[in-house]
Amino acid sequence: xxxxxxxxxxxxxxxxxxxxxxxxxxxxxxxxxxxxxxxxxxxxxxxxxxxxxxxxxxxxxxxxxxxxxxxxxxxxxxxxxxxxxxxxxxxxxxxxxxxxxxxxxxxxxxxxxxxxxxxxxxxxxxxxxxxxxxxxxxxxxxxxxxxxxxxxxxxxxxxxxxxxxxxxxxxxxxxxxxxxxxxxxxxxxxxxxxxxxxxxxxxxxxxxxxxxxxxxxxxxxxxxxxxxxxxxxxxxxxxxxxxxxxxxxxxxxxxxxxxxxxxxxxxxxxxxxxxxxxxxxxxxxxxxxxxxxxxxxxxxxxxxxxxxxxxxxxxxxxxxxxxxxxx
Ligand SMILES: [Zn+2]
Ligand SMILES: [Zn+2]
Numbered sequence: 001x002x003x004x005x006x007x008x009x010x011x012x013x014x015x016x017x018x019x020x021x022x023x024x025x026x027x028x029x030x031x032x033x034x035x036x037x038x039x040x041x042x043x044x045x046x047x048x049x050x051x052x053x054x055x056x057x058x059x060x061x062x063x064x065x066x067x068x069x070x071x072x073x074x075x076x077x078x079x080x081x082x083x084x085x086x087x088x089x090x091x092x093x094x095x096x097x098x099x100x101x102x103x104x105x106x107x108x109x110x111x112x113x114x115x116x117x118x119x120x121x122x123x124x125x126x127x128x129x130x131x132x133x134x135x136x137x138x139x140x141x142x143x144x145x146x147x148x149x150x151x152x153x154x155x156x157x158x159x160x161x162x163x164x165x166x167x168x169x170x171x172x173x174x175x176x177x178x179x180x181x182x183x184x185x186x187x188x189x190x191x192x193x194x195x196x197x198x199x200x201x202x203x204x205x206x207x208x209x210x211x212x213x214x215x216x217x218x219x220x221x222x223x224x225x226x227x228x229x230x231x232x233x234x235x236x237x238x239x240x241x242x243x244x245x246x247x248x249x250x251x252x253x254x255x256x257x258x259x260x261x262x263x264x265x266x267x268x269x270x271x272x273x274x275x276x277x278x279x280x281x282x283x284x285x286x287x288x289x290x291x292x293x294x295x296x297x298x299x300x301x302x303x304x305x306x307x308x309x310x311x312x313x314x315x316x317x318x319x320x321x322x323x324x325x326x327x
Contacts, residue, residue: 011036011062014244015195015236017170021062023049025084029241032084034059035197036066038169042074045098046188046197047240051087051150059088070095077101077166079199079240080182081110083150090152099157103177106184107156109213114153126214129323130298131276139291147292160186173197178229180222181208187229194235196248201225202237204245207258209296212303219259219307226252259304263313266304267327270314275324277301 011021017038022031032055035046049055063070073096078086081102093100113119120141127137162177166188173188178201188197200208212218230252237251238244245251266280274280281297289297305325308314317324 009058009061011065014238015170015193017168018195018197018238019062019066020238020244021059023055023058024052025050026052026054029084031241033238033240033242034085035238036062036068037173039074040167040169042072043068044075044077044166044168045073045092045096046077047079047085047199048076048088048092050084051091051152056088056091071097073098075099075101075166077160077188078103078106079187079197079201080185081106081113081151081154082182082200083147085199085240086152086154087150089154100154101158101160102154102156103184103186104159104161105179106182107154107159109183110151110154113148113151116148119148122214126302127295127298128321129277129318130302131278131322132298133278136291136294140295143290143292144295160184162186176228176232178225180210180218180225182211183213183216183218183221185225189232189234191232194233195238196229196232196234196236197238198229198240198248200240202229202248202251203239204237204242204251206241207255210300210303212299212306217306217310219303220310223256223259226256263304263308266301267308267313270325271327275326276322277305277325280305280325 011019014020019036021034021036023034025032032049034049037044037046049059076092076098160175162175164175165172171190171192173190176187176189178185178187181200185199185201187199187201210218210222230249234248236244236246237248265284269280269283274283277298281301285297305314309316315326
């Protein structure tokens with residue numbers, strides 16, 4: 001991991017009653033935004049940052065600057081279970097005494113991921129089937145150890161399923177289930193003020209990676225979730241990484257185009273003889289990827305292959321250990 005960048009720790013009130021707190025991350029995303037939302041009594045914290053001292057210090061300093069005590073936080077809600085969003089939960093629950101809200105599908109995934117032996121067996125199976133060599137698999141595992149340790153089992157007080165509303169001092173926030181980046185990702189929508197707290201579902205300059213798992217049409221889910229968001233009137237998107245921005249429908253259109261192009265590229269590569277996820281990823285990226293990023297590339301390809309198979313564009317042969325794809 002790279003050393004901390006000298007950024008993070010800033011906070012500001014983006015709209016009345018919603019404060020954006022920038023917390024520093026030890027990797028290239030740089031910063032995760034968490035949101036402190038004023039309730040009739042006390043505050044709601046949306047996401048917590050990573051389990052690092054730097055994150056905790058930045059959060060503590062921001063609260064101090066806003067004269068908010070730990071005990072004033074009355075509720076913690078997680079957009080999804082990635083370590084940059086949930087890391088500080090175990091530390092914050094005893095400090096705040098706050099109940100925890102998380103979508104049931106992400107809670108289930110978290111239980112799976114934290115069953116370490118089972119999880120690593122599943123990873124081996126997926127990577128072998130993708131045609132990844134055993135040498136490369138070892139490098140991938142080694143690159144995942146640190147991130148793997150930052151997934152911790154949580155005990156949510158409320159399991160969300162989408163459709164709930166959270167009353168705040170400035171009106172209601174609606175919980176919108178937006179699976180794709182993770183199976184239980186949620187966004188929060190302020191219908192009256194036309195604001196969307198978008199988590200990692202919509203990030204201005206990044207195409208969020210698709211959280212594929214075997215048997216799951218994660219890309220299909222992601223694209224449907226984008227349709228659901230495009231149907232909403234939104235004047236300002238408040239994302240987990242990067243500054244608030246406008247133009248969510250344009251972003252959705254471009255992102256859908258991006259995935260359509262990637263699907264077309266993959267079909268062309270398959271027609272050209274690339275038949276495993278590894279072969280497709282190698283030709284799609286065509287440059288050196290670190291083992292960590294290579295794993296994401298493989299999963300990204302698998303998400304697209306699954307999507308194309310379900311729409312009967314490609315055919316999968318899973319009869320051997322390594323799976324092969326044809327037109
Ligand atoms: Zn994420
Ligand atoms: Zn994130």
